[in-house]
Amino acid sequence: MESSELKRSKDSVNSCESARRSSFPDEVLERVLSLLKSHRDRSSVSLVCKDWYNAERWSRTHVFIGNCYSVSPEIVARRFPRIRSVTLKGKPRFSDFNLVPENWGADIHAWLVVFAAEYPFLEELRLKRMAISDESLEFLAVSFPNFKALSLLSCDGFSTNGLAAIATHCKNLTELDIQENGIDDIGGSWLSCFPESFTTLEVLNFANLTSDINFDALEKLVGRCKSMRVLKLNRSVSLEQLQRLLVNAPQLAELGTGLFSQELTIREYEELESALSNCKNMHTLSGLWDATGIYLPALYLACTHLTFLNLSYAALQSVELAKLLAHCPQLKRLWVLDTVEDKGLEAVGLNCPLLEELRVFPADPFDDEIVHGVTEAGFVAVSFGCPRLHYVLYFCRQMTNAAVATIVQNCPDFTHFRLCIMNPGQPDYLTNEPMDEAFGAVVRTCTKLQRLSVSGLLTDLTFEYIGRYAKNLETLSVAFAGRSDWGMQCVLGGCPKLRKLEIRDCPFGNAALLSGLEKYESMRSLWMSACNVTMNGCRLLAREMPWLNVEVMKEDGSDDSQADKVYVYRSIAGPRRDAPPSVLTL
Amino acid sequence: MPNMEFQLGLALPTPSIIKGFDLNNLGLDHPKDMCGLEARNKPPRCFGDKSKRSFEQAFGNFEAECKTKTLLLLWSGQPNEEEDHNDQKKRTFSTIDDRNDAEEVDQVVGWPPIKTWRKKIFQQQQHRVGRIGNNRVADKENGSRSIYVKVKMEGVAITRKVDIRLYHSYQTLTNSLITLFAKDKKCADDDYTRYILTYQDKEGDWLIAGDIPWQSFIRSVQRLKIVRNWG
Numbered sequence: 001m002e003s004s005e006l007k008r009s010k011d012s013v014n015s016c017e018s019a020r021r022s023s024f025p026d027e028v029l030e031r032v033l034s035l036l037k038s039h040r041d042r043s044s045v046s047l048v049c050k051d052w053y054n055a056e057r058w059s060r061t062h063v064f065i066g067n068c069y070s071v072s073p074e075i076v077a078r079r080f081p082r083i084r085s086v087t088l089k090g091k092p093r094f095s096d097f098n099l100v101p102e103n104w105g106a107d108i109h110a111w112l113v114v115f116a117a118e119y120p121f122l123e124e125l126r127l128k129r130m131a132i133s134d135e136s137l138e139f140l141a142v143s144f145p146n147f148k149a150l151s152l153l154s155c156d157g158f159s160t161n162g163l164a165a166i167a168t169h170c171k172n173l174t175e176l177d178i179q180e181n182g183i184d185d186i187g188g189s190w191l192s193c194f195p196e197s198f199t200t201l202e203v204l205n206f207a208n209l210t211s212d213i214n215f216d217a218l219e220k221l222v223g224r225c226k227s228m229r230v231l232k233l234n235r236s237v238s239l240e241q242l243q244r245l246l247v248n249a250p251q252l253a254e255l256g257t258g259l260f261s262q263e264l265t266i267r268e269y270e271e272l273e274s275a276l277s278n279c280k281n282m283h284t285l286s287g288l289w290d291a292t293g294i295y296l297p298a299l300y301l302a303c304t305h306l307t308f309l310n311l312s313y314a315a316l317q318s319v320e321l322a323k324l325l326a327h328c329p330q331l332k333r334l335w336v337l338d339t340v341e342d343k344g345l346e347a348v349g350l351n352c353p354l355l356e357e358l359r360v361f362p363a364d365p366f367d368d369e370i371v372h373g374v375t376e377a378g379f380v381a382v383s384f385g386c387p388r389l390h391y392v393l394y395f396c397r398q399m400t401n402a403a404v405a406t407i408v409q410n411c412p413d414f415t416h417f418r419l420c421i422m423n424p425g426q427p428d429y430l431t432n433e434p435m436d437e438a439f440g441a442v443v444r445t446c447t448k449l450q451r452l453s454v455s456g457l458l459t460d461l462t463f464e465y466i467g468r469y470a471k472n473l474e475t476l477s478v479a480f481a482g483r484s485d486w487g488m489q490c491v492l493g494g495c496p497k498l499r500k501l502e503i504r505d506c507p508f509g510n511a512a513l514l515s516g517l518e519k520y521e522s523m524r525s526l527w528m529s530a531c532n533v534t535m536n537g538c539r540l541l542a543r544e545m546p547w548l549n550v551e552v553m554k555e556d557g558s559d560d561s562q563a564d565k566v567y568v569y570r571s572i573a574g575p576r577r578d579a580p581p582s583v584l585t586l
Numbered sequence: 587m588p589n590m591e592f593q594l595g596l597a598l599p600t601p602s603i604i605k606g607f608d609l610n611n612l613g614l615d616h617p618k619d620m621c622g623l624e625a626r627n628k629p630p631r632c633f634g635d636k637s638k639r640s641f642e643q644a645f646g647n648f649e650a651e652c653k654t655k656t657l658l659l660l661w662s663g664q665p666n667e668e669e670d671h672n673d674q675k676k677r678t679f680s681t682i683d684d685r686n687d688a689e690e691v692d693q694v695v696g697w698p699p700i701k702t703w704r705k706k707i708f709q710q711q712q713h714r715v716g717r718i719g720n721n722r723v724a725d726k727e728n729g730s731r732s733i734y735v736k737v738k739m740e741g742v743a744i745t746r747k748v749d750i751r752l753y754h755s756y757q758t759l760t761n762s763l764i765t766l767f768a769k770d771k772k773c774a775d776d777d778y779t780r781y782i783l784t785y786q787d788k789e790g791d792w793l794i795a796g797d798i799p800w801q802s803f804i805r806s807v808q809r810l811k812i813v814r815n816w817g
Contacts, residue, residue, distance in 0.1 A: 097696030154701070180703050208703065313707060363708065365698050372752070395698060422698045479697065504696075 026055060034059035061085060066524050068106055068130065069549065072573040073114035085124035085149075086115070092527050092567055093477075094502060095129055096154060099529060099565070101553060103580045107131045107157075109139070110578075116143040124149040124175075131155065137162030141169035149175035149203070156182030160190045160209065167193035174227075175203035188213030188236070194221055201225040205232040207256045207287060212236040223248045229281075232256025235289045239264060239272055246275035255279065257287035260295055260314065269298060277301035286310035293320040300327040308333040312361050315339040322347035333357040338373035338395060345378030349385025357391035358382060362422065365395070376403035383410035390448075391416040398429040399456060404438035414446040418453035424480035424505070427457040434458055440465035443473075453477040463487035467494025475500040488512035492519050502527040510537030513566070517541070520548055525569040533563045535586075541568065542586035549575055550586045733804065739767045739781075739812040750804045756796050763812065780815045 033055050036042050039062070046056040062085040063076060076083075090106025092099075108130045115122050122144045132155050140147065147170050152158075160183065166176065167190055188211040194201070201221065206213070213236060222228060222245050229252060233242070237258025246252070264272065276282075276298060285299070285306055291314035303309070306328050311321070312335040321336065321344040331352045336344065338360050348355065360374055376399045383389060389411040399421050408414065419438075427434055435456035443449060443465050450472055454462060458481035466473065467490035474497050482488065488508040491501065492515050501523065509532035520526055520541075535552065542550040553565035575585045733750045746766055753759040760783060783795040786809040795803070795810070 094696065096701045097699050098702060099696045180701060182702065312704075361700070361704065362698065365700050365705070365708070372749075395700075420698055424694070424697065477699075479699070505694075 026051070029055045030059045034061070037062075039064040058082060062087070062124075065089065067569055067571075068111070069573065069576050070524070070569060070571045073111045075573065077114055077118035081118075083119050084122060085126075086111075086119075086122065087126040087128075088130060089128040090130040092502070092525065093129070093500075094504065094527055094529065099504070101580065101582050104553075104583060105131070105576065105578050105580070107133075107136075107578065109133070109136045112136055112139055112143070120144065121146050123147060124151075126151040126153075127155055128153045129155065131157040132162070133157050134159055134162035134165070138165040138169075141165045146172060148172050149177075151175065151177040151179075152181055153177075153179045154181060159184035160186045160188070160211070164190035164193045167191065168195075171195075171198065172200055173198075174200050176201070177203055177205040177230075178208050179205060181208055183208060185209050185211045187211050191221070192217040196220075199224045200227070202227045203230040204228065205230065205256065207232040207234050209234045210236070215241050219244060219248070226251075228252065230254040230284075233258040233287060235259050238262050239295065240268060243268070243272045243275045246279060250275075250278045251281060252279050253281045254284035255282055255287070256310075257285075258289065260288045260291035262295075264295070269295070273298040273301065280305075282306065284308040284310075286313075288314040290314065291316065293317070293323075296320060296324050299324065303327040305330055307331060310335040312337055312359070315363050316344070317341075318343035318347065322351070325351040328352065329354075331355055333391075335359040335361070337361050337363040339363045340374075341372065342374055342378035342381065345374060346381040349381045349383075352386060354388060355382070355386035356388050358386070358389060359391075359393040360395055361393075362395040365422065373397055376400050379403065380406055383407040387411060388413070390414050393418040393420075395420045395422060397422055398426075399435065399438065400428045400430050401433065401435060401437040401441070402428075402430075404435075405441040408441050408445040412445050413448060414442065415448050416451040417442050417446065417449060418451065418477070419455055420453065421456040424455075425457045426455075434461070436461040436465070440469075443469040447472065449473055451475040454481060455479065456481075459483050460487035460490070463490040467491050470495055472497055474498060476502070478503045478506055480505045482506045482508060485509055485512035485515070489515045492516035498522075499524045501525075503529070503531060505530040507532055509533055510540075513537050514541060514544075517544055520545065520568055521570050523570070525567065527565075527567050528563075529565040531566075533566055534561050535563050536561070538563045538566055539586050547571065551579065552584045552586065553582055554584065735785075735807055735810055737763060737766070737810040737812070740814050742767060748810070750807060755800055756803070763810075767812065781812050782815045784811050784813055785809065786811070 029052070033042075033045060033052075036045065036056075036059075042056055042060060046053045057080050059082075060080050061082060063080055063083050064087045065071060065076070066089050068088050068090045088108070088111065090108075091104060094100060095104070106129060108127060109132075116139070120143075123146050125140065125147075126149070130152075132152065137158055140150075142165075150166060150170075150173070158181075163176070163178065166173065188209070191206070191213045194217070198221075202225070204221075211234075213234070215237070218237075219241075222231065228249055231245070231249065231252055232254070233245075233256055235258055237245075239258075239260060239262040242257055246255075272295075279302055282302055283305055285303070285308070288311060291311075293316075296316075303324070304327065307330055309328060309331055315337050316324075316339060318340050321340045325331070325347050328351065332354055334348060334352065334355060334357070336348075336359070340347075345360070348358065360378075362373055364372070374394070374396050376396065379392075379394055379396070379399075380403050383406065387410060390413045392414065393416075396419075399419065404419075421435070428438075435454075436459055438456070439452070439454050439458070439462045442452065449470055452466070452470065452473060452475070454477070460483045463482060463486075466476065470476075473495050476491065476495070476498065478501075485508055488503070488506070489512055491498070492512070498519070499522075504527075506528075508528065513528065513533050514537060516526070538550050538552055542548065547570055549569055549571045551567045552563045553567070555564040558564050579585055734747045735750055736745050736747055738745045748759070748762065748766070750759070753762065763783070784792050785795050785803070785807045786792050787806045788808065790808075792811070798806070
């Protein structure tokens with residue numbers, strides 16, 4: 001404390017300082033600022049004046065780093081001495097779709113080493129698209145005695161052995177959330193590594209894993225962790241086992257079931273139904289692997305207060321969904337597979353007036369010959385019944401401009417509009433025109449739009465619309481679209497709040513790339529793959545903008561002058577030193 | 587003939603009793619003579635889809651189809667038979683990533699944009715359905731199971747699959763096939779090429795589709811083939 005006071009009195013005189021000192025002691029300022037949670041608010045606060053900058057950095061306990069290469073762990077530790085919780089994101093989003101080479105980077109270990117030295121009291125680590133090894137997990141488990149929460153989303157490089165290390169050593173663990181990772185599932189014994197004396201777990205999510213776990217160990221664990229509120233099981237847990245768990249954990253707020261398909265006697269079914277309906281706090285339900293109409297009614301009584309229902313692992317038919325939704329009047333978020341078809345979505349429109357988010361995933365994404373799934377009709381039906389809809393992710397095989405115009409007219413509050421017409425470059429199937437007017441309608445009508453993914457046959461006109469109207473747009477994803485550099489130039493010239501731009505397979509070249517020179521410094525990152533950008537264009541960009549890292553990933557056997565995959569991001573840490581040979585830093 | 591309107595023939599090979607329709611000329615001449623006209627006037631009834639493209643839209647815009655043909659061909663992500671690799675311009679698309687499951691051949695890497703772990707779930711589910719399909723009591727509420735048959739069209743490299751269960755008549759099946767293969771039809775084809783729909787039955791014989799009632803047909807059909815008729 002003393003050194004900090006000395007530090008502050010040494011700070012250069014600032015116009016606000018004398019006025020501030022007389023009315024506002026440092027300690028109070030720090031106390032006030034410590035209540036700020038949003039990292040954007042904190043960034044704004046830190047820019048006010050030097051004193052506020054310092055007060056903010058001393059009071060900050062959570063740091064969010066959207067791109068792990070934009071800053072180094074040393075810089076972070078120097079600026080923020082009192083961090084307890086870290087959120088780190090690594091690879092570009094297109095790595096989710098195998099577009100990024102496997103050894104690209106984003107390894108957490110260097111960060112952990114610095115944290116172990118500077119933040120020994122670290123409590124929380126949330127990682128997205130980072131590479132993390134078992135050794136790193138073990139290092140984490142033994143280096144931070146206060147460690148409480150680990151969340152791994154879309155990470156890779158580790159196995160269940162790493163989880164065993166966490167379970168063994170983290171005595172104060174409250175959260176273990178393993179989602180959507182490329183995890184090497186060696187076996188389920190990790191769960192048995194939680195000591196008998198361990199009772200603090202509140203969040204346990206292992207839905208990602210496939211191996212059988214020791215159910216006995218799980219049952220005991222759930223039984224003694226009385227504060228558990230989130231439990232998401234994997235497929236290996238049966239209905240009968242689920243019932244046994246629920247009997248001991250009626251306080252659960254979020255439940256992910258295991259396999260929802262099993263031969264049950266009437267007695268067992270009734271017990272299951274009863275156990276489910278006893279979970280009075282349940283607001284989120286997921287899992288439901290292989291669920292069919294037979295056992296879904298067991299859920300009906302439990303769905304009364306449900307706000308989030310994730311059916312994306314259950315290939316339900318429209319009638320089954322309709323019957324289920326009749327019992328979910330409070331639903332705000334719904335994820336389904338397109339096996340429910342338009343009829344199922346009609347039921348959504350009829351039963352879920354409070355719906356805010358809808359995600360429709362394709363059950364058979366690579367089989368376009370068999371015509372099924374949802375069409376524009378389903379989306380339109382939902383828009384009529386759910387005026388509060390503001391987040392949509394919709395995979396379909398046909399769409400029309402008119403339908404989209406109707407949809408946004410019904411739901412003008414979209415913040416996230418992600419439409420994926422699965423056949424690349426497909427036009428409006430009724431008029432055969434490009435889908436320009438659809439996205440024009442979206443950006444014109446939805447003034448709050450933050451995130452947009454476009455698809456279908458699109459000319460530069462779409463991007464003219466986006467540049468002109470999408471004033472709040474932060475994230476834009478583009479694939480197989482556009483006609484010329486002009487399209488990308490429109491986006492870079494408009495869209496004042498653009499932060500992330502990801503483009504693949506579009507005819508945008510150097511002129512487009514270089515038109516965004518100043519823009520890229522206000523953005524987190526730009527991704528361009530399979531476009532018309534050349535190495536020379538990238539070199540020019542790197543030369544002009546020293547605060548940008550320009551990385552090119554080369555494909556085997558491609559032309560030397562082509563820049564197959566380009567990743568550009570701002571950084572105060574300089575070019576990274578851990579890039580593999582396939583990644584060239586210019 | 588019991589079901590005149592189901593005489594597909596997909597062709598007018600000779601001035602015979604079998605009237606059908608010509609994939610190329612539908613809508614252009616003598617619509618009244620063509621039983622297959624219903625494809626154009628009436629929206630197909632398969633699986634409740636009310637707004638499939640009409641025949642003209644499927645075949646009409648040849649130029650547009652030609653331009654997007656490469657992309658469409660490139661996108662079909664099935665391990666299809668007899669693929670014509672010359673048609674696929676790989677330069678603009680990323681090479682196939684080694685991590686892709688051997689069974690799933692993505693001509694276009696990472697498209698549609700679905701996370702790897704989700705793709706694995708789909709694949710596992712499909713294997714499961716395939717394996718225990720014969721023993722399941724009821725896959726769907728109405729108790730019917732998908733019946734996938736391969737469809738090959740002469741002159742087209744890619745073999746497709748259709749779920750026969752999705753259709754309730756020869757008409758709806760043919761409509762769907764027209765739409766399917768409209769994408770593949772090479773632009774250079776002769777305008778007067780005519781086609782017949784044939785099928786292989788349980789005994790292995792190849793017959794012209796349309797002679798037997800629909801319900802018998804779906805129980806018997808093993809494969810479909812659309813052949814050129816030079817008659």
